[in-house]
Amino acid sequence: MQLSLDNIFKNYIQKDDIFQNKELLLTKYRPENLPHREKEIKTLGSILAPSLRGEKPSNVFVYGKTGTGKTAVTQYVCSKLEEVAMNNGHEVRIIYLNCKMRKVADTEYRLLAKLARELGRDVPPTGLPTDQVYEIFFEAVEDKKRMVILILDEIDIMVEKTGDNFLYNLTRMNEDLENSKISIIGISNNLSFKENLDPRVRSSLSEEEMLFSPYNALQLQDILKSRAEKAFKPGVIAEGVIEKCAALAAQEHGDARRALDLLRVAGEMCEREGSKRVEERHVDMAESKIDMDRILEVVRTQPRQSQAVLWSILKLKENGGNEVQTGDIFSVYEKVCRNSGLAPLTQRRVSDLIAELDLLGIINARVISKGRYGRTRTITLGVSEPILEKIKNTLVSEFYFE
């Protein structure tokens, strides 16, 4: 065992590496230039430019599908702005917050605490009244004369979780600030999310709006080519590979992130195989691997109760249940809990867990009415057979079912 592992490591070191700089293909990498986004960069730049004269720029609402460059463009423009401001003796402070991150934007308190910490204040994870945290944040902003630009990425998720109270207070904050000014850039994938906002918040958040349209396949090819040139060694990529990654990502609403992931994982598959050339079949392998990894990670990190519900659904499906319904799931779930030493939750709670699994894309739940036989959810599985097998293998050691 030890010996074969030694061999793997030794081979890896000796092997001809196909990558030159893999970092360039990671989504967190911020490139120096953003092809096909020149117009957006200029627009956002001119919206934010007043901050260089100490004037408050308009709040901006940026929307578009995932992987269309919203975050990249915003961060690019803001970092340049920060640089220019510093050289001209103004202070512009950029705070970037990804609201999708767990334990960051789930509650108003956490949001404020995070922002206050970004400005150098110490706020405990819980314990203080929210008003007090507002005050701490307010004081931190007001601390010196400066412009604070707050980038709220995935703002729709924040509003979904905490409501729009936070945004309302933030947009009103400028009325009380004397030294500083604060502007908000809200980024969202969800085009319709604004409809549910308080009208006052909506109008003040959308002083300016920018829509990022999806990249087409040709634009994606450009992006991939420019990155691949530096990320891979010359001649490593076979003809058609970049075109295939671009085409697959273009099918999925022109997502550049997806395209880059495909190319990177295809490279990794090729490397692992010991090949010296990335070919189209590696892209196919990459596509299924990315899907599988994502879902397995989600399943693994679910709470045990949620896993028990999923396991019950799998067992019902295995026993030939085509039309799996909430009631059936609940009875199997109770049995699973009994056999596994888990305290069963109520049907109400299980119903919520089913809805969460639906949201995660592992199952598809549809509410249907069966007339006098009641209203229920019918559940189908949202993943392919090979992934299903992997999920079962992950859960089989946790739960028992006779």
Next chain:
DNA sequence: AGTCCACAGGAAGGGCAGGCGA
């Protein structure tokens, strides 16, 4: 037209953990 089923899903609140200030 009215009834009824089997839930969906909203609202309220309990209990616990983590933390603060007095």
Next chain:
DNA sequence: TCGCCTGCCCTTCCTGTGGACT
């Protein structure tokens, strides 16, 4: 130590619902 605050997970209670059946 105590009272108070927050977040989180959960239960209890309740109203709403679409369509088959009477």
